[in-house]
Amino acid sequence: MDQKITTIQLTKLGVDTVFMSFLEVLIDRRIDVLFAIQEHLVLVFTPVLLAAVISIPLGILATRYRWVEVPVMNIANIFQTIPSLALLALMIPLGLGIGQKPALVALFLYALLPILRNTYIGIRNVDESVKEAAKGMGMTYFQILYMVELPIALSVIMGGIRTATVIIIGTATLAAMIGGGGLGDFIVTGLGMVRNELILLGAIPAAVLALIAEFALGRLERILTPRGLRIARDS
Amino acid sequence: MLRLKNLTKVYQTDGEPFLAVDDLSLDVDQGEFVVLIGASGCGKTTTLKMINHLIEPTSGEIWINDVPTKDTNVVQLRREIGYVIQDVGLFPHMTIAANIEIVPKLKNMDKHKRRERTRELLELVNLDPAIYEDRYPAELSGGQQQRVGVLRALAGDPDLILMDEPFGALDPITRDQLQDEMKDLQQSLAKTIVFVTHDIDEAIKLADTIVLMKDGVIVQAASPQEMLKNPANDYVREFLGEERLVPNADVTPVSDIMLTEPLTISQEAEAAEVVSKMQKRGSDYAVIVDSSRRFGGIVTAHDIQRKGVKGKALPQVSDRRAQAVVDTTTIRDAASKLANGTRLLCVVDRKQRPIGLVSRTALLRGIVDLWDGSKNNDNPVNETWS
Ligand SMILES: Nc1ncnc2c1ncn2[C@@H]1O[C@H](COP(=O)(O)OP(=O)(O)OP(=O)(O)O)[C@@H](O)[C@H]1O
Ligand SMILES: [Mg+2]
Numbered sequence: 050m051d052q053k054i055t056t057i058q059l060t061k062l063g064v065d066t067v068f069m070s071f072l073e074v075l076i077d078r079r080i081d082v083l084f085a086i087q088e089h090l091v092l093v094f095t096p097v098l099l100a101a102v103i104s105i106p107l108g109i110l111a112t113r114y115r116w117v118e119v120p121v122m123n124i125a126n127i128f129q130t131i132p133s134l135a136l137l138a139l140m141i142p143l144g145l146g147i148g149q150k151p152a153l154v155a156l157f158l159y160a161l162l163p164i165l166r167n168t169y170i171g172i173r174n175v176d177e178s179v180k181e182a183a184k185g186m187g188m189t190y191f192q193i194l195y196m197v198e199l200p201i202a203l204s205v206i207m208g209g210i211r212t213a214t215v216i217i218i219g220t221a222t223l224a225a226m227i228g229g230g231g232l233g234d235f236i237v238t239g240l241g242m243v244r245n246e247l248i249l250l251g252a253i254p255a256a257v258l259a260l261i262a263e264f265a266l267g268r269l270e271r272i273l274t275p276r277g278l279r280i281a282r283d284s
Numbered sequence: 285m286l287r288l289k290n291l292t293k294v295y296q297t298d299g300e301p302f303l304a305v306d307d308l309s310l311d312v313d314q315g316e317f318v319v320l321i322g323a324s325g326c327g328k329t330t331t332l333k334m335i336n337h338l339i340e341p342t343s344g345e346i347w348i349n350d351v352p353t354k355d356t357n358v359v360q361l362r363r364e365i366g367y368v369i370q371d372v373g374l375f376p377h378m379t380i381a382a383n384i385e386i387v388p389k390l391k392n393m394d395k396h397k398r399r400e401r402t403r404e405l406l407e408l409v410n411l412d413p414a415i416y417e418d419r420y421p422a423e424l425s426g427g428q429q430q431r432v433g434v435l436r437a438l439a440g441d442p443d444l445i446l447m448d449e450p451f452g453a454l455d456p457i458t459r460d461q462l463q464d465e466m467k468d469l470q471q472s473l474a475k476t477i478v479f480v481t482h483d484i485d486e487a488i489k490l491a492d493t494i495v496l497m498k499d500g501v502i503v504q505a506a507s508p509q510e511m512l513k514n515p516a517n518d519y520v521r522e523f524l525g526e527e528r529l530v531p532n533a534d535v536t537p538v539s540d541i542m543l544t545e546p547l548t549i550s551q552e553a554e555a556a557e558v559v560s561k562m563q564k565r566g567s568d569y570a571v572i573v574d575s576s577r578r579f580g581g582i583v584t585a586h587d588i589q590r591k592g593v594k595g596k597a598l599p600q601v602s603d604r605r606a607q608a609v610v611d612t613t614t615i616r617d618a619a620s621k622l623a624n625g626t627r628l629l630c631v632v633d634r635k636q637r638p639i640g641l642v643s644r645t646a647l648l649r650g651i652v653d654l655w656d657g658s659k660n661n662d663n664p665v666n667e668t669w670s
Contacts, residue, residue, distance in 0.1 A: 178370075182367065183373075185446075186387050188359075275376075276420060277377045277422060280420050
């Protein structure tokens, strides 16, 4: 009985100790943390935005032309399948060296698929009858795209961007392994020095960022969904 | 108005050519309601979609108002042709008003005019604009959605409207309602409509001309009455169904059973002349006509004998229980007249000229013939009636 209580107390004490020292380090190194967060955001948003700019048109083209669809979807699939750490590490033998640049490239490749896939699915899922009606009424190719297909697919595409962002926020913590900076730096250092509070210093802000991104982009997605589609979906 | 000239469509499937529409020619008049019908895969949709170039013909031409459509820009062309499909295809992200206004918007029509027209159109099909214009397609029933689909096709005020099984997915009651509305709309707006259906009853109800297709060719193109009366061959007969082919007193005109070429006499004729003409023809009655050969009554041998005609004008001795009806009167209506005091009907054409007679006996014989399916219009006018 006695022993059990002691263990619990000790464990509790241990947690408290880690938490206390985490707060201590956080206050102590708040400038470093803010800097790391900023670095991390660059590691996330640059690749995601670039991936969106490339993937959305490619995804649309893939719905139009089979000769685009097959290679593009396969290649994006391959990037997504390679374990993230391996993909980051691969940048080194590929001649990109270490640092932020190869990290950005790897994360960009990693962000392609979710956006590409959602764009492709979103546009593909627009009812054939809706497109036929649009064409039959005399809409041009581009009018059908921006008046019908894109508005209907928009929320699905946004869903792809949200997924990519959340994934990359996590994956970007690995960028530190190749000197990419960001919140991963604390984790890597913490692992090396076996200091839990340093690991938490990287992990907690990364987790919080991911949650915020999930929530905020989720809201944005809902706002961008046309009312008529929301009604259709809810009913 | 619309002319299809030797339209042919060959599809390539796995390198194999497939002849879906085979050298099809058809003329459609302004304001005509043409229904394309035929078994699944006979090429109805293909024919329809070639008209607005959603499918390019392999060969042949389409002329609209004496202009070959291949000389016009397809996008412009489609904005001038209404198009309604079975799956409706309303834009789910747009309000009902925005859906209806698509073509006017594409044509850069003034925003206020557009909305005004939308409201008029909604009222035309009994959808209250105040309630429906800001709704979304998902908030409408299937029948309401298809009404909007039809309005969307009307909004650009096209002369020609193409409809591919527009009511195929609706329940029978709603379908019936929409058919009635459609026919009314077409007649009040004088639109030319090419309408595809599987449903022969729908075709009979709506069509001015039914075009029955089989394997990419037209088997028969005729008015519903004509097709029911004279099916071109066994395929048509089978397609129409025996139960519809049995002529029916509700639709068969009295002209089908009348005794043709009635004896006519001028209203100035002498009694002796009338009697001798009647005897010569073996007829017991004669139709009196005026100088323009218009119906002026009927005299019977009986009347002449009994009342005598000396010194009387023929119309004065004419039978008061005789009456003229136009040739499109149905057998049912004729029967109800004959059952309610009228003894003899003179069938007249649009100019009031007599073209036949229907007595009670003739009517009964006609109805019996309808049942037997063996119509025989050449009955001699030789019966006696009392
Ligand atoms: N894109 C295509 N490629 C190859 N064959 C086609 C194509 N579209 C239609 N066909 C074939 O052409 C024929 C006519 O098709 P169509 O769609 O015009 O028929 P339909 O009369 O409208 O039939 P349904 O009543 O079933 O709608 C069918 O045999 C069909 O299989
Ligand atoms: Mg069809």
